[in-house]
Amino acid sequence: xxxxxxxxxxxxxxxxxxxxxxxxxxxxxxxxxxxxxxxxxxxxxxxxxxxxxxxxxxxxxxxxxxxxxxxxxxxxxxxxxxxxxxxxxxxxxxxxxxxxxxxxxxxxxxxx
Amino acid sequence: xxxxxxxxxxxxxxxxxxxxxxxxxxxxxxxxxxxxxxxxxxxxxxxxxxxxxxxxxxxxxxxxxxxxxxxxxxxxxxxxxxxxxxxxxxxxxxxxxxxxxxxxxxxxxxxxxxxxxxx
Numbered sequence: 001x002x003x004x005x006x007x008x009x010x011x012x013x014x015x016x017x018x019x020x021x022x023x024x025x026x027x028x029x030x031x032x033x034x035x036x037x038x039x040x041x042x043x044x045x046x047x048x049x050x051x052x053x054x055x056x057x058x059x060x061x062x063x064x065x066x067x068x069x070x071x072x073x074x075x076x077x078x079x080x081x082x083x084x085x086x087x088x089x090x091x092x093x094x095x096x097x098x099x100x101x102x103x104x105x106x107x108x109x110x111x112x
Numbered sequence: 113x114x115x116x117x118x119x120x121x122x123x124x125x126x127x128x129x130x131x132x133x134x135x136x137x138x139x140x141x142x143x144x145x146x147x148x149x150x151x152x153x154x155x156x157x158x159x160x161x162x163x164x165x166x167x168x169x170x171x172x173x174x175x176x177x178x179x180x181x182x183x184x185x186x187x188x189x190x191x192x193x194x195x196x197x198x199x200x201x202x203x204x205x206x207x208x209x210x211x212x213x214x215x216x217x218x219x220x221x222x223x224x225x226x227x228x229x230x231x
Contacts (some may be wrong), residue, residue, distance in 0.1 A: 022229060037217055041225070041227075042222075042224055042225070043116070043203045043205070043223050043224055043225055044155065044203075044222050044224025045222065046219050046221075052139045055215070095217070096220055097218055098143075098145060098160055098168075098207070098220070099157045099160070099168065099170075099171070100155075100157065100220065101154075102147075102149075102154035102155040102156075103151070104153060104154050107135070
């Protein structure tokens with residue numbers, strides 16, 4: 001499974017757009033990029049997944065450049081409740097993939 | 113459909129005692145995974161179980177730790193003779209393998225965790 005690098009922490013203010021970039025230089029052809037969110041005292045929760053270009057859902061957008069060596073999670077108009085740790089994972093999309101590696105993640109703090 | 117249930121949420125043990133952590137997967141899920149999270153760190157895979165079988169325990173310490181997922185009842189992570197270094201949050205996740213759902217991704221649904229404190 002490819003190693004990922006993310007900023008340790010970020011601060012933002014309510015209503016701003018937050019972009020968290022993840023570096024994954026050794027990503028393999030069949031790897032997908034997945035982001036999880038973890039609130040204090042809770043388990044991680046799936047946010048979004050993508051392979052290339054752009055993916056958007058009701059919570060976030062994921063931007064992946066053509067070389068796929070990095071990706072950016074974009075959270076529009078954050079609120080205080082978006083304060084959490086965000087993890088970037090890179091792994092093949094198959095039933096044989098289950099041993100997910102969570103790095104230290106990015107601690108996002110949203111300020112009033 | 114209730115999510116993954118873990119109990120207890122908080123567990124305090126003295127050194128040398130045993131800790132038993134329970135995990136009930138989501139309805140319809142027969143695959144369970146245990147992870148450990150030390151303070152300020154990411155989750156580390158410990159073990160993957162299917163009903164009555166251990167599929168991969170490569171992340172489990174060789175001694176004192178064991179896991180089971182019986183035909184009936186929850187999955188149990190057991191830590192014998194706990195030491196202070198075992199203090200951590202232990203998360204259980206479940207999935208409905210083989211791949212299902214619109215994403216086609218082996219999404220794991222996590223429980224709220226059990227926070228173990230060893231005095």
